[in-house]
Amino acid sequence: MLSNSQTLKPSNAQTYSINCNGRLVQLDTPKIMGILNLTPDSFSDGGKFNTEKAALEHAEKLLKDGAEILDIGPQSTRPNAEFLSAEEEISRIGNIISMIKKEFPEALISLDTFYAATVKFGFNEGIDLINDISGGQYDTEMFNTAAETKLPYILMHVNPSYKTMHDKIKFEDITLEVNRYFAKKTKELLEKGVNDIILDPGFGFGKTGEDQMKMIHEVGYLGFGKFPLLIGISRKSFIYKPLGKSPLDINEETQKLHMNVLEQGAKILRVHDVAEAKETLARFLRKK
Template sequence: MTAYFRPIARTDPARPAEARWLAGGWTWFSEVEEMTRGGGRRLMPVSDLPAEVLEALTVRRAPVAGLTMDRPRLMGILNVTPDSFSDGGLFERPGAALDHAGALIAGGADILDIGGESTRPGAREVPAEEETQRTAPVIAALRAEGQGVPISIDTRKAGVARAALAAGADLVNDVAALTFDPALAGVAAEAGAPLVLMHAQGAPETMQQDPRYDDVLLDIYDYLAERVAAAEAAGIARARIVVDPGIGFGKTKEHNLALLRGLSLFHALGCPVLLGASRKRFIGTIGNAPEARDRAPGSIAVALAAAAQGVQILRVHDIAETRQALCLAEALWTREERP
């Protein structure tokens, strides 16, 4: 029976001698929850871990698009779409997109994630040519302005990614984990670009109709392990792969909560972990905020909980507010202020 190992991540500065740093980052663990399908759970000391699991959990993650993974990094969301669930239409015009990009950078964004196709529940596919016309000119304009911040292209399509990388993007963020357009792997491999592989159950048009899992945490872990292997087989080194459990993509509120409670499991894949939960519906349901724009406080709470489990990249709308919260959290975790 396959065993899964979830490190119990801690941030307390009083770290015991036997503790190990999680992914070479800011959290540590001295215990691990061993899990098996069918409900078996037990705590075990880090000293009992198989050597290969300990290596995957502790090895320092390689930089992503030039950014070290030794502290939480903020990915600012820039949707140049008319229909995204939270800010559709606000930044569709190039001038508005550039202004918002500048505001995100000023607020503390480490990465900009630029998307030209909404993947909200019920959204329809956008032709690749139209998606390219929305995204590549904005990326090129940012580079022409001298903006050096890493840029991610949020796309499922090889052609869109190729144009974005040619315009100056550094990273590919694929919500379909190479299942929508397998040729995207070749584009990323040829460019030497990091690649985010996200889990989604079904296409955006239908993914929220009736999502089901045997064990949501373990099912998604297995899926991402398989997609990482597929990316490696396509020529993308594991050091350039980021994994994302896909909060809200074919998940109920209960599924999302189970994933958030168990996030540290995904470190066992040996890749940086990205979380994109900002302003999503379950936050509004639990936090009594029907409008997406009113979900910043709940989104920040989720982001801090994820960072406390060692999640390296947080994809958020409210950059300045999340950055402020992280500065305070890091000061408490490390006994020192970090700029």
């Protein structure tokens, strides 16, 4: 029985690949995932990209700046955000996925949703990854749908219901808690036939600032080195609130943390500011 996170082994030497719709993507070199919110109410860019023209233009910018994955989000999951049904998400997405696929066929598209029905729609439109913030807890059909599509599945640690998603919990040992959750959920996914799993510790979701900083420094111990790690700390309040800054004014601090997690083996950085993250990644690769 593990007594504390120091008994775990860092995962920074591990190599991975994922099968994205028949395209084998190697994660030996970490990837940048650019955030494309189609929402009117996201906390830092709500309403900027929620038309087809604006979304397509921003997708082009993210890719030019160095993103290899575009994470399309039809619903904001910030505290007190508007709650949408799957039907409303699908309506909001419209033709954007197929348009981006047609315009930028080399781009990998991740769909940020906790609804199985939205995943099915996205799969038919050409998505390459599923990014489910709920870990299958908000829609009981999600794991089955992930297995049916055979797409890589991003598994995030989060509280067990939509209503409690942002309730702050102080854990005895956040790293052990997250690893217990990952162990249970990855077992379920593998048993259902989901073979490509990416782990997201869930920064910004139901964790104290202290625990999130602890996770930053113990990223290398998360997931037991079995699966690639995605880190999403872009514009998160645990960084900017203690500094008395806004989400848009913490680039320098964020890039230092990005370097920290890259050095511990993170394989995907989910970011708003792609060019800056790309510079950090380039500096990391030069140091290797």
